[in-house]
Amino acid sequence: MNFKTSVDQRYAKYTQLVLDMPHPKVLRIMFNNPGRLNSITEQGHAELTEIWRDVDADPNVCAVILTGAGSAFSAGGDFALVQANIDSNDTRLKSWKEAKDLVYNFINCSKPVISAIRGPAAGAGLVCGLLADVSIVTKTASIVDGHTRLGVAAGDHAVMLWPLLCGMAKAKYYLLTCEKLSGEEAERIGLVSLAVEDEELEAAAMKVAVRLAEGAQSAIRWTKYALNNWLRQAGPAFDASLALEILGFTGPEVKEGLASHLEKRRPEFSATCVL
Helix, strand or coil, rough: CCCCCCCCHCCCCCEEEEEEEEEEEEEEECCCCCHCCCCEEHHHHHHHHHHHHHHHHHCCCEEEEECCCCCCCCCCCCCCHHHHHCCHHHHHHHHHHHHHHHHHHHHCCCCCEEEECEEEHHHHHHHHHHHHCCCEEECCCCCCCCCHHHHCCCCCCHHHHHHHHHCCHHHHHHHHHCCCEEEHHHHHHHHCEEEECCCHHHHHHHHHHHHHHHHCHHHHHHHHHHCCHHHCCHHHHHHHHHHHHHHHHHCCHHHHHHHHHHHHCCCCCCCCCCC
C-alpha cells in the first residue's frame, strides 16, 4: 500500500501508532508492532485512549480508518502490561482510568470510524475494532474476547457492546467461553458490519471512509451521536464490568491465566464456587 504522510502536527506525539492521510479528509491509524501481532504496550494503550480527542478536534479529518500493520489487527495488551497490572496498584488504577476513557472517548468522537480487521483481533485493539461505526473484517479474521481465559471479567467494552450487536445469548456464550469467531461467523451473528475476502479489505474500508468523509457532515455526525446513546445507556453495565475486571487483577486466577499463556498450556483454575 502507498501511504501519504501529511498529518497534522497534533499527532506528532503518538509514537506507538502509525498515522497517514490516504485521502485529504481521511485519517488512517495503524497499530504497528508487527513482530508481536501488533500487541499494545502500556504507552500504546495510553495513546489509543487519547487519540480520539485529537481526531474529534481535527477540522481536517472527516472519517477514520483503523487497521493493523502486516497480517494482524491487534492481539491486545501485551503480557508485560498484564503483569504490571498484577504487581502494581498504581498501574491497575491507571489502567482502569485509561480503559474507561478509551471507551467513552471513542464513543464521543464525532468522526465516523471504519475498522479494517484481518488476522487476530483481541484486547484493546478489539475494543476499537468493534466500537467502530463500520467494522469490516476478512472472512478468515480471528476474533476473541479472552478475558475469562486470562482470569478476569470481560470488562473493557464487551458487556456494553456485544449484547446490542449480536444478542444476549451469543454474547454470553462467547464472553464466558472465550471461543474464537471467524470474520465470516462474526458477520453472520451481527457482531461486525461486513466480511470480505482478504484482498478486498483495504479497498472496502477506503470506499466506506471516502463515502462518509465526502457526505453531509452534520447529518452523519448527528446520526452517529444519536445512535451512540444506546451505548451511553449501557454505561452502568460497562462501568461495573470494568471495575470487576480490575478487581480480578488482584486475585489468584489471573496469575494462573497469565502463566498458562506464557507456558503455552491450558490454565488450571481452582474449582472454588464460594462467590
